[in-house]
Structures are given as structure tokens and as C-alpha cells.
Amino acid sequence: xxxxxxxxxxxxxxxxxxxxxxxxxxxxxxxxxxxxxxxxxxxxxxxxxxxxxxxxxxxxxxxxxxxxxxxxxxxxxxxxxxxxxxxxxxxxxxxxxxxxxxxxxxxxxxxxxxxxxxxxxxxxxxxxxxxxxxxxxxxxxxxxxxxxxxxxxxxxxxxxxxxxxxxxxxxxxxxxxxxxxxxxxxxxxxxxxxxxxxxxxxxxxxxxxxxxxxxxxxxxxxxxxxxxxxxxxxxxxxxxxxxxxxxxxxxxxxxxxxxxxxxxxxxxxxxxxxxxxxxxxxxxxxxxxxxxxxxxxxxxxxxxxxxxxxxxxxxxxxxxxxxxxxxxxxxxxxxxxxxxxxxxxxxxxxxxxxxxxxxxxxxxxxxxxxxxxxxxxxxxx
Amino acid sequence: xxxxxxxxxxxxxxxxxxxxxxxxxxxxxxxxxxxxxxxxxxxxxxxxxxxxxxxxxxxxxxxxxxxxxxxxxxxxxxxxxxxxxxxxxxxxxxxxxxxxxxxxxxxxxxxxxxxxxxxxxxxxxxxxxxxxxxxxxxx
Numbered sequence: 001x002x003x004x005x006x007x008x009x010x011x012x013x014x015x016x017x018x019x020x021x022x023x024x025x026x027x028x029x030x031x032x033x034x035x036x037x038x039x040x041x042x043x044x045x046x047x048x049x050x051x052x053x054x055x056x057x058x059x060x061x062x063x064x065x066x067x068x069x070x071x072x073x074x075x076x077x078x079x080x081x082x083x084x085x086x087x088x089x090x091x092x093x094x095x096x097x098x099x100x101x102x103x104x105x106x107x108x109x110x111x112x113x114x115x116x117x118x119x120x121x122x123x124x125x126x127x128x129x130x131x132x133x134x135x136x137x138x139x140x141x142x143x144x145x146x147x148x149x150x151x152x153x154x155x156x157x158x159x160x161x162x163x164x165x166x167x168x169x170x171x172x173x174x175x176x177x178x179x180x181x182x183x184x185x186x187x188x189x190x191x192x193x194x195x196x197x198x199x200x201x202x203x204x205x206x207x208x209x210x211x212x213x214x215x216x217x218x219x220x221x222x223x224x225x226x227x228x229x230x231x232x233x234x235x236x237x238x239x240x241x242x243x244x245x246x247x248x249x250x251x252x253x254x255x256x257x258x259x260x261x262x263x264x265x266x267x268x269x270x271x272x273x274x275x276x277x278x279x280x281x282x283x284x285x286x287x288x289x290x291x292x293x294x295x296x297x298x299x300x301x302x303x304x305x306x307x308x309x310x311x312x313x314x315x316x317x318x319x320x321x322x323x324x325x326x327x328x329x330x331x332x333x334x335x336x337x338x339x340x341x342x343x344x345x346x347x348x349x350x351x352x353x354x355x356x357x358x359x360x361x362x363x364x365x366x367x368x369x370x371x372x373x374x375x376x377x378x379x380x381x
Numbered sequence: 382x383x384x385x386x387x388x389x390x391x392x393x394x395x396x397x398x399x400x401x402x403x404x405x406x407x408x409x410x411x412x413x414x415x416x417x418x419x420x421x422x423x424x425x426x427x428x429x430x431x432x433x434x435x436x437x438x439x440x441x442x443x444x445x446x447x448x449x450x451x452x453x454x455x456x457x458x459x460x461x462x463x464x465x466x467x468x469x470x471x472x473x474x475x476x477x478x479x480x481x482x483x484x485x486x487x488x489x490x491x492x493x494x495x496x497x498x499x500x501x502x503x504x505x506x507x508x509x510x511x512x513x514x515x516x517x518x519x520x
Contacts, residue, residue: 092475099482
């Protein structure tokens with residue numbers, strides 16, 4: 001019995017199925033992996049194909065065909081691996097899709113940012129253009145304002161120059177030196193400012209010139225007019241004297257009180273009627289008196305010292321009145337004429353000689369210089 | 382992927398017809414192996430292609446020796462192996478494409494970030510300009 005035991009064991013071993021090859025075991029192990037189910041779901045056809053190859057491998061093992069076992073096991077393993085990598089391909093594709101989506105998102109964000117930049121840049125450009133335009137407008141306004149200021153300053157300076165010339169014409173330098181000198185100093189400032197294009201300063205200075213020149217004019221005008229009247233009066237007096245001087249048989253002169261013409265031989269001795277031959281001279285005086293109305297006239301009668309003085313005084317007055325009457329005959333208003341008998345009180349020559357007495361017997365017609373009232377000096381300052 | 386699987390399915394379906402002419406089938410698989418080798422620029426499927434080349438060599442020998450059964454088995458394994466190589470290459474290409482897209486996304490994202498910052502600066506500058514203009518416009 002004991003001798004039969006090894007044979008029995010050998011028999012059992014010979015009847016037992018051969019052990020599974022490593023490839024088949026490996027395939028069975030990977031099919032039990034955790035992700036096997038997901039591989040089957042992703043690629044059912046490949047999984048079934050692998051299963052079929054596996055089944056054939058098992059059959060071959062049953063048949064003891066070792067070559068076929070290896071062949072189908074390899075096919076099953078390769079097919080299964082193909083399915084497994086296919087699943088990985090799916091994952092890679094998903095990752096690719098996600099990456100592309102991320103790229104698209106990033107591109108979208110980039111586009112949005114670029115649009116923001118674009119719109120901001122465009123708005124900035126618009127803003128800058130608007131600011132440039134505003135600046136141009138402001139510059140133009142400033143130029144216009146400067147031109148207006150320049151024109152106003154020039155006009156003010158011209159007005160001031162005119163006023164200064166008026167004051168100068170009235171001799172304000174002498175009659176109102178204070179305001180006139182101030183006006184001239186301000187004018188120098190105005191001209192300087194005008195030259196330096198400081199139009200505001202120029203206009204202000206010109207206004208000062210105007211005010212000072214007006215003050216100078218106001219102060220100087222009365223003095224100037226007074227002096228002018230004096231000059232006119234002197235000229236008239238000279239003209240009067242010239243006309244009186246042309247009357248024959250008389251003497252004309254200018255005194256402080258005015259122009260005086262002395263007539264002699266107008267009367268017969270002791271008489272008060274003007275001789276006919278002398279009437280022409282008297283009437284000519286009347287004609288001159290009409291021409292020079294502003295001169296009041298005093299007719300003074302003078303005698304020599306022969307006889308009583310009282311009688312001489314009366315005679316001289318009568319004779320003066322006679323002359324007045326003849327002058328009045330020419331149309332001279334009597335209000336312009338006055339009479340004064342001076343008798344023998346104002347001799348001009350020696351009464352002891354005949355010729356001296358003849359000189360003293362006379363009628364003097366005085367054209368009184370009109371009185372001119374000078375302006376108050378204080379007003380000139 | 383789907384296209385490749387359909388192609389492989391068509392190849393499988395056509396295999397009985399090709400069995401009549403194993404030589405033609407061998408040529409076709411040989412050509413396919415060359416194309417796949419050309420696609421494998423990154424050598425991601427180098428070991429699998431090496432196995433396929435071995436079986437291709439064996440198949441040529443069996444074809445010469447007219448060992449039809451062995452040739453059929455080898456061609457079947459070769460076909461399945463080439464399908465595996467195709468999937469590996471597809472996975473590598475998808476990964477490369479993903480990486481490329483990710484890199485591009487990163488680049489664009491960085492650019493977008495910078496552009497956003499530029500936009501913010503431009504907007505701030507604009508706001509300052511507007512404020513200045515408003516201030517100048519004020520009497």
C-alpha cells in the first residue's frame with residue numbers, strides 16, 4: 001500500500017489542471033482594480049473583447065494548449081490596457097477641454113481688459129482734445145482781453161494826452177504847476193507801461209493823468225483867461241491909442257488909467273462953445289468911443305490960472321460938458337461919458353508964460369482902462 | 382478617439398476578409414506601424430512599438446514560411462498591439478495639447494492681468510483728467 005502512495009500522488013497531480021500562467025494571473029488581478037468598472041463603462045466593446053479573449057484563454061487552458069493560453073491572455077491584456085488608456089485619453093481630452101475653456105476665459109478677460117483700455121484711452125484722448133480746445137479758447141479770450149485792454153489803454157492815454165495838451169495850452173505849467181507836474185509824471189508812467197504791454201497799469205496811469213490834467217485845466221483856466229483879457233485889453237488900448245493919435249491938433253498918450261487925448265484951441269477965450277473948426281476932432285473922438293464901448297470916458301476940462309479959480313473951475317466944467325454934448329451927438333451913450341471940471345488945479349506947464357498958459361488950457365478925454373479882477377491865487381493851486 | 386476606434390473596429394470587421402490574403406493584411410499593418418512610429422515623436426509608445434516591431438518581424442517570417450496559423454495569431458496580436466499604440470499616442474497628444482492650452486491660458490491670463498492693471502491705470506488717469514477739466518471749468 002505504502003508503495004502505491006507515490007503513484008497515487010503522481011496520478012492526482014497528473015489529473016489536476018496545470019497552474020495558471022503569470023500573464024493570466026496578472027490579467028485577473030488588473031481586472032479586479034478599483035477603476036475596472038469605470039473602464040468597462042467607458043469602453044464596453046473593448047472590455048467585452050478582452051473578456052472574450054480571456055474566456056478563450058481559459059478554454060485553451062482547459063484544453064491544455066499553452067500557446068493559445070498565452071496568445072489569448074496577451075490579447076486580453078492588450079485589449080484591456082487599450083481600454084484603460086482609452087479612459088485616460090478621455091480624461092486627457094476633458095483636461096484639454098478644460099484648459100481650452102480656461103484659455104477662452106482668459107482670452108475673454110483679456111479682451112474685456114483691452115476694451116476697457118480702449119474705451120479709457122479713447123475717453124482720455126477726447127478729454128485731452130477738449131482740454132486743448134478749452135485752453136485754445138482761454139488763450140483766444142486772453143488775447144482778445146489783452147487786445148481790448150490795449151485798445152482801452154491806448155484810448156485812455158490818447159484822451160489823457162489831449163487833456164494834457166489843453167492844460168499845457170492854458171499854461172498850466174505856470175498857473176497850476178502842482179497838478180500839471182503830477183499829470184506829466186503820470187503820463188511818463190503811462191507811456192512806459194504801454195511800451196511794456198502793461199495795459200492795465202497804462203490805463204490806470206492815464207486815468208491819473210486825465211484827472212490831474214483836468215484839475216490843472218480847472219486851476220489854470222481863470223488865470224489864463226485873466227491874462228488873456230489883460231493881453232486883449234492892452235491890444236485894444238494900443239489900437240485905441242493908434243486911432244486917437246491920428247486925430248490932428250491933439251496929443252495922445254497911454255497912461256496907467258488908460259488912453260488920453262489932449263485937445264487945445266477948442267474954445268474962444270472965456271467961451272464954452274466948441275469952435276466949428278474943432279468939431280471934427282471931437283466928432284472923430286465920438287466915432288472912436290462908439291467903437292471901443294468897453295472904455296468909460298471922462299472928459300476933463302482944464303484952464304490956466306488967470307482969473308478966479310472958482311470961475312475957472314465952472315468954466316472948465318461947462319467946456320467939458322460942451323465936449324460931452326458933441327461926443328454924444330455921434331451916438332455915444334451918455335452913460336459911457338462922464339465930465340470933470342478941474343479948473344486950474346492941474347497945470348501941466350508954467351502959467352507965467354504965454355505958451356505955458358496955452359498948454360494948460362485944454363480938454364483931456366480919458367478912455368479909462370477897464371478894471372480886470374484877477375482870480376484868487378488859491379484857486380490856481 | 383471615436384474616429385480611431387471606428388477605424389480599428391472596421392479593421393477588426395475586415396479581418397475575416399483579409400484572412401484570405403494575410404500578405405495584404407501584413408502590409409497594411411506594416412504601414413500602420415510605420416505611421417504610428419512617425420507620430421511617436423516624443424517616444425511615449427516606444428516600448429509598445431518595439432513589441433509591435435518584434436511581432437511584425439515574426440509575422441514576416443511566418444509569412445515567408447507560410448505558417449498560416451502562426452501568421453494569423455501574430456497578425457491578430459500585432460493588430461491589437463498597434464491599436465494600443467494608437468491609443469497611447471492619442472493620450473500623449475491630448476496631454477500635449479492640454480499642456481499647450483494650459484500654458485497658453487497661463488500666458489493669456491498673465492497678459493489679461495497686466496492689461497487689467499493697465500486699464501485700471503488708464504481709467505484712473507482718465508478720472509484725474511476729468512477732475513482737472515472739471516476744476517478748470519469751474520468759475
